[in-house]
Amino acid sequence: MKITGATRIIGIFGDPIEHTLSPAIQNAAIEESGVDLVYVPFHVTADGLKAAVNGIRALDMAGVNVTIPHKERVVKLLDDVDPLASLIGAVNTIVNVEGRLIGYNTDGYGYVESLKEDTGFTAEGKNVVVIGAGGAARAILYTLMRERSASARSIILANRTYDRAKRLAKEFKKKLPWAQLEAVRLDAVYPYMDDAHLVVNTTSLGMMAQSAPDLPIERLPETAIVSDVVYRPLETALLKKAAQRGLKTHSGLGMLVHQGALSFELWTLALFPRPTAPIQAMRRAALKALGSSE
Numbered sequence: 001m002k003i004t005g006a007t008r009i010i011g012i013f014g015d016p017i018e019h020t021l022s023p024a025i026q027n028a029a030i031e032e033s034g035v036d037l038v039y040v041p042f043h044v045t046a047d048g049l050k051a052a053v054n055g056i057r058a059l060d061m062a063g064v065n066v067t068i069p070h071k072e073r074v075v076k077l078l079d080d081v082d083p084l085a086s087l088i089g090a091v092n093t094i095v096n097v098e099g100r101l102i103g104y105n106t107d108g109y110g111y112v113e114s115l116k117e118d119t120g121f122t123a124e125g126k127n128v129v130v131i132g133a134g135g136a137a138r139a140i141l142y143t144l145m146r147e148r149s150a151s152a153r154s155i156i157l158a159n160r161t162y163d164r165a166k167r168l169a170k171e172f173k174k175k176l177p178w179a180q181l182e183a184v185r186l187d188a189v190y191p192y193m194d195d196a197h198l199v200v201n202t203t204s205l206g207m208m209a210q211s212a213p214d215l216p217i218e219r220l221p222e223t224a225i226v227s228d229v230v231y232r233p234l235e236t237a238l239l240k241k242a243a244q245r246g247l248k249t250h251s252g253l254g255m256l257v258h259q260g261a262l263s264f265e266l267w268t269l270a271l272f273p274r275p276t277a278p279i280q281a282m283r284r285a286a287l288k289a290l291g292s293s294e
């Protein structure tokens with residue numbers, strides 16, 4: 001990669017950040033497209049978030065991704081927020097348009113696109129169990145219910161901090177009055193597994209070989225899909241357990257690639273005649289970084 005005096009920086013703010021594959025996929029997209037950008041990871045703690053966001057302006061960065069645990073808090077630090085990101089209540093992509101910082105959310109699109117691509121799943125009329133109530137959960141929930149005619153039949157939202165799940169369910173039921181959305185305690189999720197079509201882990205549990213969320217996979221119907229937004233490792237302990245039971249699984253890799261492709265297009269749209277994100281090069285780079293040739 002050639003760095004010149006005109007190269008602009010994009011990057012990712014998160015804590016922790018070591019696990020991220022975004023530099024691998026975004027720098028692959030940059031090389032493939034020949035745009036004069038470089039993508040760098042930044043370890044940004046909660047205390048440093050405001051200063052880091054101001055740093056985007058000070059350093060004239062083209063933009064950043066925002067990841068765990070900042071996606072909700074960062075919304076208030078921006079000049080403008082795209083209507084969809086505003087409804088979701090979380091931002092994972094910031095674009096610097098001549099000093100004005102605009103927030104977007106590409107996670108929901110990335111998740112649904114990759115789920116459809118990998119498994120053929122569409123939400124209409126389905127029962128879904130979502131584990132977690134953070135930034136990724138917001139984007140996924142909203143996207144699975146946003147269109148009344150294509151909405152999931154029911155969504156059960158279970159989170160370690162029950163109050164957070166309750167608040168989120170209340171907020172989204174106001175925004176999406178047709179949503180059959182119920183918050184439950186994590187240890188009360190068991191009976192809902194019996195008729196679930198899709199179970200998705202949106203927590204960071206399972207990341208970097210941590211243990212999986214404790215879910216009764218054995219209760220799921222044989223046709224259920226088990227999905228994990230965690231992509232490192234590619235096959236998390238949860239997905240391994242589901243595969244051992246013969247269930248269809250969906251890893252976080254496709255979401256990473258699709259959300260990243262849309263972020264790349266948002267940054268480059270403001271800078272150059274729009275290059276479409278080179279999705280296959282991004283996927284190859286992610287697999288290479290994970291040591292997989294799948």
Ligand SMILES: NC(=O)c1ccc[n+]([C@@H]2O[C@H](COP(=O)([O-])OP(=O)(O)OC[C@H]3O[C@@H](n4cnc5c(N)ncnc54)[C@H](OP(=O)(O)O)[C@@H]3O)[C@@H](O)[C@H]2O)c1
Nearest residue numbers: 068069132133134135136160161202203204229252255256
């Ligand atoms: N594949 C992709 O493209 C993609 C995209 C976005 C995010 N992700 C991944 O999704 C995960 C969550 O990201 P986020 O931005 O949503 O983070 P976040 O906003 O900080 O939310 C974290 C969620 O994880 C739960 N959690 C954390 N530690 C836990 C534990 N030990 N036990 C039970 N629950 C726990 C939190 O529960 P509490 O409310 O109780 O704290 C919360 O629901 C991360 O691993 C991130 O890398 C992947």
